Every structure is written in structure tokens, then in C-alpha cells.
Amino acid sequence: MTTNADKLLGRWFNTNHETRGIAECKVTRDGDGISVSIIGVGEDGPIQWPTARATLLANLEEEAGQRTNALLTTFDLGFMRAETHMRINKGVFVIVLFVTFLDDSGRANYLNREFFYRQP
């Protein structure tokens, strides 16, 4: 693992204080890998998602401007699965979710993107 991965570590808060999606994301070292923990916005308080291991990838996108890393992580919540990728773009931590519902609720599978700042 390269030290560039350290730039992803930490607690990240949603830039939109009125989000109805992900409130917070925590990226931590987990042995020789990286784990991601997410807190969703709930009806009566925060909802802790199960922690998931991330696949670390070199980020070669041109606009990254430097050698950085991106994370590919899938959260399995039983009734839904959220495949995500996470990266830093110009100091902003970006999470893109592809949500698949596994229950019979009739909801459409959908995608969403949210932006996060590092805990000061």
C-alpha cells in the first residue's frame, strides 16, 4: 500500500448538512488493508452501516493532478447492496453509490453522489 492512501484516511462529513443520505464516512487502516464505515441519516437518529473492506486502487484520472488512490467498496445490508467508489478531488472526498435493492419493496435501483469535507 502506498502512503498516498493516507490522504483518504479520517472522518469525512457531508458538505450538505440537510442530506437525507450519508451523513459521515470514516476511512481507517485495517491491518494491511483499509476499512470504510458509513453513517446514514435515519428517522430517529444516525444509522450505522456495517463496516466494509475496501479495494485500494491507484487513481490515474487526469484531474486528480497527482498520484492518489481511490477506493472500491461494497456494503451489504441484507435488504440492499451499495457498491461505492470513493476518491478525493481537489480536497473534496467524493462518494458515488450504486444502490441495488434486494427486497421486494418495488424501489428502483439508483445511483447518487455526495461530497464530504475532512473533520477539522
Next chain:
Amino acid sequence: MKMQFAQICDLVETEPIRDSDIDRGALVGNWINSNPDTTSITRVNVYEADGKLQLQAFAVGPDGPIDWGTTTADVFAAGPASRTGAGFAATFDLGFADVRLQAMIMKGLLVLAQFHLFKDDSGRDSYFLREYYAKTHDLF
């Protein structure tokens, strides 16, 4: 039974939405990479067959385009109660590598996040790339 959710935006009442109910019009087409100097995927052909969204990708090779073949994509809407197709996800199994694609429409462009996951013994690092594609009316 109470609807389960992990973020309150997923707590929605909706008539059942099947995959086939999602409008794929914005996704279907021939997409060309906006970066002429790309070293990765140059073109993606997105079409429907048998009710499924299909992708054919072409990448840059030393002697011309490399046809990755065709794979089936999962369609994603703009929200849990939406019938508007906003993106797709798919995997190309190239034998020596899996390439996972996550695509979304933004301002008329197809933004393609690519995850190149090597599974051979070459020692190459897996990598992430994100590129932009414009829809063309020309056939390949």
C-alpha cells in the same frame, strides 16, 4: 412489513418499479471518449437487446482498437422512486483482468468510472480511471 432503509432518502412509497420500467433513452447510444489521447476505453456502444442493456467497449491498442466484446449492464435510476435511467454498472472479464465500470450521465456526458483489477501474475497495480464520453450519432 415496515420498509427497511439505511438512509432516509430510501424511505419512499412508490408503485413497484421493475428494471424494464426505467427509461434507458439517455443511456443508449454510441459514446466517444472526449480525450483523444486516452490510453484506455475509446468508445462504448450502449444498446438494448432482449430487454437488457448491453455494452460493447473498444480500448486503445498498439495496432488499433481492441474490441472487449459485449457484456450486460445493470441499469440505475436517478432515485429510488425514479423511472429515469441515470447510469449503469457492468463488468468486462478480460481473463487477465476484470474491468468494473460505473457510469452516470452528467450534463449530457457519460462519466465512466473504470476499475481495472488485474488477476494475473504480472504484478501490475489495479487502478482507477474516470473519463468523459460524448454521444455521437455516427455508427462505429
